[in-house]
Amino acid sequence: MQIGAEVHGLVTFQVGLYGLAWLIAARMLPSERPAILSWAGFKAMLALGLWLLSQRDAQRSWWAYNGANLATLLAMLLMVRGCLIFLRHPPPPRAWNALWLLPLAALLLLPPSQDAAPWRVVVAYGGQGLLLLLAFFVLRQPLRAEFGRWPSWGLMAPMLGFALHNLGAAARQLWHWPLAQELQMNSTFNIAIFYSYLMATGVFAIGFMAVLTHRLTARLREASMHDELTGLLNRRAMNEYLRNQWHRHLRRRHPLALVMVDLDHFKRVNDTLGHAGGDAVLRATAALFRKHLRREDLVARMGGEEFLLLLPDTPEPAAQALCERLRQLAHDEQLGVTLSLGLTMVAAEDGDAEVAVRRADAALYRAKTEGRDRVVSAPAP
Ligand SMILES: Nc1nc2c(ncn2[C@@H]2O[C@H](COP(=O)(O)OP(=O)(O)OP(=O)(O)O)[C@@H](O)[C@H]2O)c(=O)[nH]1
Incomplete structure (x- = not known):
């Protein structure tokens, strides 16, 4: 009995600490704050539920019995809500929300007496089990889509485990009806349940911290590679792609065209x-490139009103025709500016991709000095 009380205290304290950690995280990560605050609420409610559970004794107070179950169910609802927000899942229909009002109302209204215990067990465990099972089926797919198969299983397995355990507990109560199957403070089973709550919430906290970090890193990488105004690749990213394409060209000798584009009299x-x-004109130009180039072509805004196109597996005549088409499209789609384009083919003899870029630049310069609104091609060595 004594050991049980200590274990309860420690576990409750630990779950409360997780709640505090999420609160700190919510302050540090404003973009994910609504989800994280839900999770902080989840831990706080769970800690409250566990503490109330530890207060169960012969007096059978409403708080220790109904209150404990209510707090745990609310904790699960908050946890699922946080996951839905985190995964940008559309909120469930109102009818679903109303569904959870039934067990909540029943737990509020039932007396804490021994006679009402079977009802309380079925409602509390059945409600929690059903909620977790539904959440498992709804969340698994978006979690997998964003973070991959194994991380999604790692996070969802404890949820599935608890769903099945709780549904099993509700079924056990129905089987033994009207004999109450309520958790007793001093049972070994109760302590095991406490530990499993601690383990599952630990896995949840560490797992979601990990996927959160993964998401933030991916977002940072995305931001560091793209131009904010047009959404195209930026110079840094293009230089990286250029190096990769250069090595690919050396290996396979596939034709690789390089085009420098500049807006005239911008x-x-x-x-x-x-x-x-x-x-707005810069954005429209970017949209024009995106619309008329292939998926595998790379487009970057190199700075100001200058763009670089990298066209893999494109022989010179095709590249020349594409450049001419883009130049004409600027007229047809009334971009508000004309385009000057300098084209060259990357060649192994260049020794370095930068040499080809300089050649395309020189071709662009010629296009400018020869009157603009034209394509100039610089032959590779
Ligand atoms: N609106 C806007 N203008 C920019 C941006 N970056 C650079 N510019 C402007 O682009 C203009 C470039 O001018 P110049 O380099 O003289 O070239 P140009 O007028 O296009 O003339 P040519 O290139 O010789 O045809 C400058 O006025 C810059 O202020 C940007 O992000 N947004």
Whole structure:
């Protein structure tokens, strides 16, 4: 009995600490705050439920019996809500929310007496089990889509385990009806349940911290590789792709075309339409490239009004035709500017991809000096 009380105290304290950790995380990560706050609430409610459970004695107070079950069910609801928000899952229909009002209302209204215990067990365990089982089926797919198969199983397995355990407990109560199958404070089984709660919430906390970090790292990497205004690759990312494509070209000798594009007299656009108008033209140019290039082509904004296109497996005549088409499309789609393009083919003799970039740059310069709104091709060595 004495050991049981100590274990209860420690486990409750530990779960409460997890809640505190989530609160700190919510302060540090504003983009994920609503989900994290739900999880902090989950831990707080669970700690409360466990503490109330440890208060069960012969007096049978409402708090120790109904209160403990209510707090645990609310904890599970908050946990599932946090997961739905975290995974950007649309909120469930209102009818589903109403479904959880039934066990909550029953737990509020039932007396804490021994006679009502079978009802309480079925409602509390059945409600929790059903909720966790539904959450398992709803959350597994989006979790897997974002983080992969094994992390999703690692996070969902404890949820499935608890769902089955709780449904089993409700079924056991129905089987033994009307003999109450309520958790007693001093039973070994009760202590095992406490430990498994601690383990599952630990796995949950560490697992979701890990996927959260994974998501934030992916977002940072995405931001560090893209130009904010147009959403195209930025210079840094393009240089990385350029190096990869260069080595691929050396290995396979597939034709690799490189095109430098510059908007003509862009300063005038800014002067007449203002900076915001200029930005809109840059975005429209990016959209034009995205629309008319293939998926495997790479487009970057190298800075200002200059873009670099990298066209794998594209022989020179095809690249030339594409450049001419883009130049014409700027007219047809009334971009508000004309395009000058410098084209070259990457060659193994260049020794370095940078040499090909400089050649495309020189071709672009010629396009500018020869009157703009044209394509100039610089032959590879
Ligand atoms: N709106 C907007 N303007 C930019 C941005 N980055 C650079 N610019 C402007 O782009 C203009 C580039 O001007 P220049 O380099 O003189 O070239 P240009 O007027 O296009 O003339 P040519 O290239 O010789 O045809 C400058 O006025 C820059 O302020 C941007 O992100 N948004």
